[in-house]
Amino acid sequence: MLAACNTTAPLQPIPGSITYGGQPHTKLTQSPPGTRIAHRFTNQWGQDIYETYILQPDRSLKLVSREEVTPF
Numbered sequence: 001m002l003a004a005c006n007t008t009a010p011l012q013p014i015p016g017s018i019t020y021g022g023q024p025h026t027k028l029t030q031s032p033p034g035t036r037i038a039h040r041f042t043n044q045w046g047q048d049i050y051e052t053y054i055l056q057p058d059r060s061l062k063l064v065s066r067e068e069v070t071p072f
Helices: none
Strands: 036-042 048-055 061-069
Touching: none
Parallel strands: none
Antiparallel strands: 036 048, 048 061
16 A cells, blocks of 8 residues: 555656657667766746756657756
């Protein structure tokens, strides 16, 4: 019963995410699987967003974290 409480849904891409609308058309061929890829962008509300992806063995990107960056 407790295990059900610990499950979280995978992050979904939002406008501005690398994988929003599907995987990128170009594949990362020089980086080995497991490489972490950082992506920073401004969303539609003007907030700075920082996302982290992991390159999968099939060369697709998996979104693993997202945070809103607050200015100083």
